[in-house]
Amino acid sequence: MSSKVREIVESHGSNPSNLIPILQDVQTNDGYLSENALAEIAGLMDVSESTIYGVATFYTQFKFVKPGEHEIRICQGTACHVRGAESLLDFFKTNLGIQPGETTKDGRFSLERVACLGCCALAPVMVIDGEVYGHLTTAKAEKILTEYKEGKR
Ligand code: FES
Structure with missing residues (x-):
């Protein structure tokens, strides 16, 4: 488990209303939203992975593939x-x-x-x-x- 993802979730609090800023911060840190990061967020927030994907894929700002150089x-x-x-x-x-x-x-x-x-x-x-x-x-x-x-x- 990435301590950075945990740190980000803890800094915002695990209320589902904080999901968007959490996803933004994880993407800023990693450059994209990896499957592992999304699974970790789901676990830490006690929300299903499908809910997290549903929210993340709704917004065009989120990337799911590691960006190129x-x-x-x-x-x-x-x-x-x-x-x-x-x-x-x-x-x-x-x-x-x-x-x-x-x-x-x-x-x-x-x-x-x-x-x-x-x-x-x-x-x-x-x-x-x-x-x-x-x-x-x-x-x-x-x-x-x-x-x-x-x-x-
Ligand atoms: S349409 Fe405005 S910059 Fe391309």
């Missing part, structure tokens, strides 16, 4: 969509061999589709490790991804 987020909001965000996402799916919500087997990249990132003037947009890349084309995205693969970024 580089987190790629592709905007699928309206402005980006009309400027080709779908084919951008297809490029990453094909190139990395993963679907949104997954991490490559070597743990280097994870891919997410996200709603408007708030910089529509730059559409289509992606964010890698917090860095915004705008006015993208597939060719531009490929160049950027290659630089990450080669450790130049």
